[in-house]
Amino acid sequence: MEILVEKGLKIGVAVSGGVDSMVMLNLLKASGADIIAINIEHGIRGAVSKRDSKFVRNYCKRHEIECLAYNVDSPGYAVEQNMSVELAARTLRYEIFDKLLKDKVVDVIALAHHLNDQVETVLMRIFRGTGIKGLRGIVDREGYVHPMLNFTKQEIRDYAASNRIPYKEDATNFDSEYTRNYIRHEIIPHVKSRFPAFEGAVQKLAKAAEEIEDYMMSEAVEADIQGDSASLPIEVLSMHPALAKKTLAETLRRLGCEKDVEANHLESLIALSSSPNNARINLPYGYDAYKAYDKLCIVKRVEGSYYESIFDPNGLYEYQEFSYTFSKTEGIKKGLTFDLDKVPVGAVVRTRKEGDKFKRYGGGTKSLSDYLTDVKMPLYMRDKLLLIAKDSTVYAVLGVEISDELKIDETTTKKYLINIGETN
DSSP: OOOOOOTTOEEEEEOOSSHHHHHHHHHHHHTTOEEEEEEEEOSSSHHHHHHHHHHHHHHHHHTTOOEEEEEOOHHHHHHHHTOOHHHHHHHHHHHHHHHHHHTTSOSEEEOOOOHHHHHHHHHHHHHHOOOHHHHTOSOOBTTEEOTTTTSOHHHHHHHHHHTTOOOOOOGGGGOTTSHHHHIIIIIHHHHHHHOTTHHHHHHHHHHHHHHHHHHHHHHSOOOEEETTEEEEEGGGGGSOHHHHHHHHHHHHHHTTOOTTOOHHHHHHHHHGGGSOTTOEEEEGGGEEEEEETTEEEEEEOOTTSOOEEEOOTTOOEEETTEEEEEEEOSSOOTTTEEEGGGSOTTOEEEOOOTTOEEEBTTSOEEEHHHHHHHTTOOHHHHTTOOEEEETTEEEEETTTEEBGGGOOOTTOOOEEEEEEEEOO
C-alpha cells in the first residue's frame, strides 16, 4: 500500500487510534510528507475514549510526530442542540478542523475513510433520499482529502498486521443502534452474499455521479448575488428540469439555504415560470422568491412585511413564528377542514391587506377587519395571520376559520386539513 500526496503541504492527519487512521498516519509518515496528528476525544465512551486518546499521543511521541489533542462534550452538545450524538460529534470535530485550516496551522486535513466507508455512505444517502450530488458519496473538497478511499477495510487490516502497526478497536463500531453500523453489520453482509462484487459496483456508481455532478455544475447558470439576495434570468426556469434545479439549488446554497431545501421547493420555484408577474413563494431560512419580469429574485424576508405565495396544497408556508401545511383527511375539524376543489385557480397564501372581505361559515359577508373584531382577535395577532385569498376575497384565515365558500358538503371529494406548527 502506498499513498501519493501533493508535496509542500502541511497535512493534518485525523487520528482516532483505530486501524484506519493509524495505517494512514503510518503511510503518510513513510511517504515523507510534512504531517501533524490531530486527535479529538469526543466524550462518548468515557474512560475508554480517554485511553484511546492517550494511546495516540504516546504513539506520536515515540515516533516523533507532532500531535494536537482536543476534548469535546458530544453528548452534552447533542442535548443542547437537539441532535443525535453522531451528528454532534461530527459538528464539533469539523469545528476544530475548520479552525486549524482557517488559522493555517495545516494546509489540508487527511481523513481515513476507505472503500467500505464509501459504500456505506452511498447506501445511507439512498435510504434517506438523495440526488446525484449525494450519490457521489465521500469526495475530496477544499481543505479535506481522503487518501485511503481506494483501499478496502480488509486491505487496511492486513497492512496493519504485516507491518505491526498498533491500534485500538472502538466498541461503538459494533453498535447497530448507529445508522452506519446498522448498514455495515445488518444490511451489507446480506447484499454481499447475493452480489459479491456489489461494493465495486457502488464505487463505479459514485464515480459516475461525481462526473455528472461536475458536468451539471459546469453548465449551471451563476446567480448574481448581492448580500442576502440573488437574481437569475427567468429563462433558467425553462431549462431542462435537472439543470434548472441544479442552478436553483446551488444559488440557494450560496445564500446559506441548503439542508432544509426539498424537492417541492425547487418544483415551486420552476412553477414561477408560468405564473403572473410578482408571484411569490416562501422558502426556508426566511427567504422569498418572486418573478420580476425577466428575472427570478430571491430575497431575505423583512420580518412583519407583506407576504404572498402561490397556493399549493403540497406547500409549506412559514410566516412569523408559525408554519402551515395542508393534508388530505377523512374527518372534519371545525375551522380547519375545507374542500380543496372549491379553492379558486390563482389563489394565494398571503397576509391581510386593506379591502379584504370574508364570508363567515354559515354567515354573511363582511370586511375581514370586522370579522377579526367579532372573534376578538388581538391586534398584535392580526399581523401574524396568513390567509388563502384571491383578489380581495378571503377563503380561509389559516388556523382560525374557513369561509362559507370552502365548506364541506355532500359534493365534496377532496377534504383537506390545515395543519399548524411553529417555525422555532
